[in-house]
Amino acid sequence: MIRFVQSFYVKSAVEPADYPASAYPEFAFAGRSNVGKSTLINLLTDRHGLAKTSSHPGKTRLLNFFLIRYKVEESEEVGFLQLTDLPGYGFAEVGQAEQERWRKMISKYFEQRTQLKCIIVLVDIRHPADKKDIQLLEILRLREIDHCIVATKADKIPKTRITRTAVALGKELGLRSEPIFPVSALNNTGLDPVFAWFHSKLS
Numbered sequence: 001m002i003r004f005v006q007s008f009y010v011k012s013a014v015e016p017a018d019y020p021a022s023a024y025p026e027f028a029f030a031g032r033s034n035v036g037k038s039t040l041i042n043l044l045t046d047r048h049g050l051a052k053t054s055s056h057p058g059k060t061r062l063l064n065f066f067l068i069r070y071k072v073e074e075s076e077e078v079g080f081l082q083l084t085d086l087p088g089y090g091f092a093e094v095g096q097a098e099q100e101r102w103r104k105m106i107s108k109y110f111e112q113r114t115q116l117k118c119i120i121v122l123v124d125i126r127h128p129a130d131k132k133d134i135q136l137l138e139i140l141r142l143r144e145i146d147h148c149i150v151a152t153k154a155d156k157i158p159k160t161r162i163t164r165t166a167v168a169l170g171k172e173l174g175l176r177s178e179p180i181f182p183v184s185a186l187n188n189t190g191l192d193p194v195f196a197w198f199h200s201k202l203s
């Protein structure tokens with residue numbers, strides 16, 4: 001199993017000229033505001049407070065870059081990767097101008113971040129497939145950007161319904177071969193399949 005053994009906040013940026021120079025494969029976290037992107041980064045790195053979280057949507061406003069040292073337990077293989085916390089979309093109180101700023105920031109990132117390897121798209125397991133998430137998935141397919149889905153807040157539905165709900169949500173989202181992983185940050189469950197997915201993308 002792969003583990004993230006050390007993590008560092010590198011910097012925040014909006015424009016490509018300000019992105020940190022890095023040759024490491026990069027994985028970015030995208031999804032609606034408040035879905036739990038920053039929380040998932042903290043969970044994976046086991047560093048609460050590494051990425052700033054909030055119960056109010058719209059906490060992350062910039063692209064935040066993190067450097068991770070990982071280790072594969074069986075083989076003792078070590079290496080580096082980057083994680084990027086993207087600002088969330090669909091935050092109701094945000095005006096037209098702010099939405100346009102967000103759209104530009106994200107599309108420049110998708111276009112210009114050459115080391116971008118995969119996107120982790122987060123969706124709330126309690127909600128039906130959302131138009132904005134479907135649009136993002138369409139963009140990823142068009143640009144041929146590899147991705148997986150994490151269904152967050154699995155602690156909010158009965159345990160017996162978690163797998164079934166995730167599978168149904170995956171269908172609604174039009175997933176083909178991409179996996180969907182239910183995770184609960186509250187109970188710290190569901191992370192092993194996510195780590196295994198990271199491992200498969202690095203080897």
Ligand SMILES: Nc1nc2c(ncn2[C@@H]2O[C@H](COP(=O)(O)OP(=O)(O)OP(=O)(O)O)[C@@H](O)[C@H]2O)c(=O)[nH]1
Pocket residue numbers: 031032033034035036037038039040052053054055056057058059060061086087088089152153154155156183184185186
């Ligand atoms: N119960 C529960 N709460 C969660 C889970 N994941 C995240 N949360 C809560 O959801 C809220 C939003 O989490 P964030 O990680 O800040 O969300 P975000 O997607 O980064 O939001 P933006 O930065 O606004 O885009 C926080 O109050 C978290 O504690 C989870 O698995 N279970």
Ligand SMILES: [Mg+2]
Pocket residue numbers: 037038039052053059060085088
């Ligand atoms: Mg955030």
